[in-house]
Each structure stands twice: as C-alpha cells, then as structure tokens.
Amino acid sequence: MSGLSWGLVHEQMTVQIRVRTLNVFSLALYVFQPAVFTAVGMLLSRAAGNATPDLVYSVIGGGIMGMWSGIVFTSTYDITGDRRNGMLELIVGSPTPLATVEGIRTLANVISGLFSIAVAFIAAMAIFGFSLSGVNVWGAVVSFLLLLFSLWCIGVFLANFLAWSRLSGTFVDYLEMPIAFLCGFMYPIRILPGWVQVISGFIPVRWALEAMNESLLGNTDLRFLVIHWLAAIGISLAFLFITRQLQDKVHDSIRVSGELSSI
16 A cells, blocks of 8 residues: 555545444444344354353354454445545545555454454453363464454455445455355354355455364364464455456546546
8 A cells, every 4th residue: 555654544444434333324333233143143042052152153253253244234335425425536536545545444344343253252251251261372363363454455445346336346245255155154154064164264254264263173284273364364465466457447447538437
C-alpha cells in the first residue's frame, strides 16, 4: 500500500471504528449473531449428550463466526456505499491508492471484530470455567494473529473485487455460510469429506483457525503448527497479489469510462 501515512491511518481508522460502533447492523453482526451461533452450538452439543459444550468449537467458534460475518459485510458494504453515493470514483482518482484506503478500512473492521472473540473468551472463562492450563498459549497467539492477517487479506480482496465489478456483490453475499462451513468454524475440519477439505485448503482462514484450535486443545507439535502457519501466510499473500491485479483493472476502467458503475 503505497502513499501510506500514519496521519491517514489514524483518521481513517477513527472514522471507520466510529461508524461500526454507531451502526446497528454492525453491532448485530459482532454481538447478536455470535451469541446466536454459540447458543445453537451449545444446544446441539447438549443434544448430542455432552454435559458441557465444546469450548473451542461451540463458544470460540461463535466468536470467529462473528468476526467473519463482520469482515464479509462491512468491507463490501463500504464499497457499495461509496459507489451509491458517487464517492468511489473520487477515491480512485485521489492521490491515495484505493488499495491503501481499503486496507485501512478493513484493518479497522478486523479490529472491530475482535469484540466478538473477546466476548467469546470472556464467556468461556467466566461462565464455563475455561482455563488456560494445558493450552499452547504461544501457538494460539501466533495462530490468532495469522487468523487476523488472513481475514484482513480476504477483506481487502473482497472490497477491491466489488470496486472492480458491481455484479460481484451478488456473489459476495453468499460467501458467509459456505466459508464458515468449509473452514470448520464450529467443528473440526477433519470430519469433512476429503474433497471438501481440498477446497477449503485454498482459504487461508482454514489453516490459521485449525492451528489456533489445536493450540487451544494443547497441541504443541511445532511441525504441525509451522505447516499451517506457512500455508496461511502463503495463501493470504496470494490473495493480496490478486487484489493488486484487481486494483490495476479498476484504474484502467476508470481511465477509459470515467466511472465504475457500468461493469
């Protein structure tokens, strides 16, 4: 992201977080929806005969679900709003590259989404007595940071995807549940059929999330974790590369037509 200045980062993130905080729809994504998914997971766990819910996949998984939903809809709806208000062309034509603007916006959305996972962890410790004893803390921390990085890369990609084509919004709206299903937000990825696991392998969130879940369960196998970390980093960087190509197409389109609403 060229043309980056800390003043721009501070102001853009301040505005973005305020918008997210004051927006009822965003609060529902980050608070209400994770609570619903966690409650459903707990009920299903109890119906399966478990006296206590699975903390990693029922409680924490609900928080991750909230983060993902927030990234999908906030990052894409920001671009939709810019297009609707006639601001997208001005942003693309400004000295600050579109990728920089979307990168800062998405970073603010990721930070806003931390509320979901924070509430999930607090619930796990306060209500269900979850303890960090036996947890691979460092593995979980590194995996969680890579999870945030993966979510950021996908958010930037989706935002630029919508900037390139308004028709892509129809596709993006259907990403929430399939990605949650493919990446095993609320269940171990190993229970999925082999061919589904192959497809999910192209999503960086899957690798970071699996490493985090295994770390929370006490897995200290460094080889296992490093493989998952490298996979998450590599695929995330691939998403950033594709984002750069989309940005070039956006600029080429606006130079020819002067607008971004006809594609």
